Amino acid sequence: MQFSKSTGNALHALIHLAHSDRGQHVGIKELSSSLGVSDSYLSKIMSKLRQDGIVRASTGASGGYELARPADRISFLDVIQVIEGRQQLYECLNANAHHHPLAEAAEWSEEEESGHPESKDCLVKKVMNGAELQMQSYLRAHTIQWVLDHASPGSIRGGNGE
């Protein structure tokens, strides 16, 4: 289980965009050469980011990409979910639903009896999903802007001084 390389590239591309963010459009070639990947590959990633409203794209001469909203409202979680998808990290197959009786929580059959007990009370799921939520809350709290804010001042070349 690992994050895909595409996720890393998406993050790096967005940091680059946020960097030169004064309403300017950045072309795919500048982005891809900056990241050291091919433009055909990166364009797929950018296209996904556009479909999910993270960036805007414009065609034609002097076109390119820009952030669709301020960098402090683009969290790492947003980006990761676009690339990795939104399924849960842990999903049990129904084929697996020969589950241990032990896996059901203590308070049971008193409150609900119409649904699958699996989906709400399973303790295995509770732990695995709880772990995922921990990670997500951390990722939600860190934005693209956070990276810019904590970066070495010497590295910030553009600023706003033309």
Next chain:
Amino acid sequence: MQFSKSTGNALHALIHLAHSDRGQHVGIKELSSSLGVSDSYLSKIMSKLRQDGIVRASTGASGGYELARPADRISFLDVIQVIEGRQQLYECLNANAHHHPLAEAAEWSEEEESGHPESKDCLVKKVMNGAELQMQSYLRAHTIQWVLDHASPGSIRGGNGE
């Protein structure tokens, strides 16, 4: 990015083992039929768990598997790391190391100058690894025994009453 099914099966198998844990050995056939998977498949998983010291195995008649240590000292994290491996969730390729200058932390070149700045100060890594640590600390805090403790009492059939 998802946990593999093998991870889920490993967890379920261990819960089953912990369930009938009075020093008895549980055969692969009982385990696999309980989980609804083939024995040849599950045996690979059990073998990994044995190599990492999570379970013990004994061959021969009336052989099988047992937990190698009490269930309260087998955390979800232990199990996951055996099956998924111990690499970090996020790793940047060196090919990618055309990294943004922005990605390096503010306090820099004052304390260290001998290593790759990437490996210690990169802010992208800091966020991604921080997120992983959040998840891991949660998984480390939840053990197989925790599941047994919080399960419905009615579901616990064996107990110790023969």
Next chain:
DNA sequence: CCTTTATGGATGTATAATGTCCATAATAAA
């Protein structure tokens, strides 16, 4: 000795990740 049981190598299949190519459409600039 013979049955039971786990082990690990070899192998095959399915699915997902990665990466490229090209035809097309949209747009700005000349």
Next chain:
DNA sequence: TTTATTATGGACATTATACATCCATAAAGG
């Protein structure tokens, strides 16, 4: 309007993992 520029999305090829099975072997108990 024409042309150069740029993103788009489908099709495709290529790995890399995950999933799954089979079989020969070894170890242990009866």
